Structure formats: C-alpha cells, structure tokens
C-alpha cells in the first residue's frame with residue numbers, strides 16, 4: 001500500500017482571535033501501489049489541505065498518515081514523492097528550464113544528471129521550444145505542463161497532483177491525461193484531485209469523494225458510478241403529456257423533448273413503468289440510464305450533510 005490516511009482531522013486557527021476552524025473532520029482513504037486514485041469534491045472540501053497534510057507541509061490535529069508503511073515525518077520519504085501544487089508559481093521570473101533546474105537542485109540532483117533529467121522532461125512535456133521563456137509569460141497550459149515536469153524531476157514513485165487539468169482546453173487536458181497514464185505505465189502511483197468528471201473517469205482506478213472535510217464515498221470507479229447510475233430516461237413518440245394521468249401512481253417526471261415525451265424515473269419502478277407504457281401501446285424510441293454527474297452527487301451529499 002502506498003498511502004494510508006486514517007481519520008485525519010485538521011484545524012486551522014484564523015483571524016485576530018485565532019478562532020479554531022475544523023477543515024478536515026474525518027478523512028480516511030488509501031491508495032494502492034501502481035494505481036491512479038482520484039480525489040474529487042466541491043470547492044473548499046479539503047482536497048488541497050489533505051494533500052498538504054500528506055506531504056507534511058502542515059501539522060495535523062488528529063488521525064494518522066502512513067506512506068509506504070512509514071509514518072509521516074520520515075525524511076527518506078520526500079525523495080519518493082513528486083508534487084504538482086495547485087498554485088505553484090511563486091518564481092515567475094524564472095524560465096521553464098530554470099524552474100526545473102532549481103527544483104532538481106532542491107532534490108539534490110546536479111551536474112550532468114540534472115542536465116539530462118531537465119532535457120528529457122522538457123521533451124516529454126513538449127516544452128523544449130519554450131524553455132527560455134519566463135513563467136510569467138506562459139499560458140495556463142504551458143504552466144501545467146512545466147508544473148508536471150517539475151513534479152517528475154526527482155523521478156519519485158508517488159505523484160501527488162493537485163488539479164492537474166485545471167484551466168486547460170480539451171487538447172491540453174488530453175495531453176496531461178496521456179502524460180499521467182504514461183507515468184502509471186512506468187509503475188508510478190498517482191494521487192490526483194480534479195473537478196472534471198470525465199478526466200477522472202478516463203484516468204482513475206479508484207475514487208474518493210470528499211465533502212466538507214469528510215470522505216463520504218470511496219471505492220472502485222465502476223462501483224461508484226453504478227451507484228449513481230440509478231435514473232432512467234424513456235423516450236416515447238406518438239404520445240402527449242396527457243400520458244401523465246395514465247401513469248398515475250408512478251413516481252416519474254415528464255418533459256417534452258423534440259416533439260417527443262421523455263419520462264424519467266428510478267431503477268426500482270422501471271418494470272412497472274415499462275409494463276404500463278406497453279399497455280398504452282406507446283412507441284418506445286429509447287431507454288437510457290441517466291448517469292448523474294459527480295457534481296450532482298456532491299450536491300446531494302452536501303444537502304444531506
């Protein structure tokens with residue numbers, strides 16, 4: 001197991017009176033070796049804070065964190081971790097190449113080895129051409145790519161990527177997506193956060209959903225999606241809205257859609273709805289599961305909490 005986080009609690013003290021604010025209430029999840037783990041949740045849920053705690057960048061109030069079976073604080077661990085921060089670019093007067101050299105230096109890499117590593121990474125992320133441009137003149141996509149390169153500078157086994165796709169156009173997202181998959185193929189373990197559901201779907205083996213500082217769902221992506229794949233949409237032709245009366249007693253919503261009628265309902269009444277529709281001799285155009293987005297799930301879960 002690469003990472004095991006158990007019942008993590010984090011309080012911040014804010015403001016003049018150092019008022020205590022609990023940001024992480026109960027965060028438990030684990031990342032297996034060699035997998036891509038997606039940490040998803042709405043803004044302010046505590047993703048970045050959890051990552052910072054895992055990296056040892058902030059103290060924790062309670063709970064435990066183990067990386068590769070070792071408790072946090074083991075100095076050896078830092079060598080094995082690559083990190084793409086959410087807002088990484090304090091040093092925006094540096095060029096892309098200088099940033100990589102600087103970060104390599106922090107990891108104790110130097111001389112010919114550093115040169116080789118920097119060349120290779122600039123090539124890998126497609127930034128060789130713009131290596132001498134200052135970061136402040138990079139586009140968002142270029143920043144994300146150079147950011148990923150600096151996360152790879154120490155060739156760590158464990159990559160922690162905070163919103164690696166944020167602000168990228170579809171092509172940029174796909175490029176980062178491919179780079180991350182390539183890292184997985186090379187045997188790395190990846191923990192990433194993202195709001196972008198289809199990226200998470202394309203990439204992640206397992207997912208944790210964090211809401212208001214609590215991990216409310218965790219598991220294999222397929223299982224999680226199955227869970228939220230409960231609604232169906234049945235498209236009918238040759239009927240009008242008066243069909244509602246004849247479906248009386250069934251919990252459906254009804255909408256006009258391109259001259260047809262769409263019925264939406266839950267899994268458990270699917271047989272009843274289909275039977276009734278058959279009896280009414282309505283023309284069935286399609287029956288499709290409606291996958292709720294994770295965002296929808298977040299809203300649901302947030303309402304609950």
Ligand SMILES: Nc1ncnc2c1ncn2[C@@H]1O[C@H](COP(=O)(O)OP(=O)(O)OP(=O)(O)O)[C@@H](O)[C@H]1O
Pocket residue numbers: 012013014021023041042043044045046047048049050086
């Ligand atoms: N240094 C800090 N002091 C006080 N509160 C903080 C601090 N850092 C974060 N917070 C609060 O902790 C909560 C969680 O923030 P965090 O950045 O972890 O969320 P996130 O899930 O990464 O959100 P986003 O999707 O917007 O990046 C927020 O309410 C934030 O205001």
Ligand SMILES: [Mg+2]
Pocket residue numbers: 047048049086162
């Ligand atoms: Mg964040």
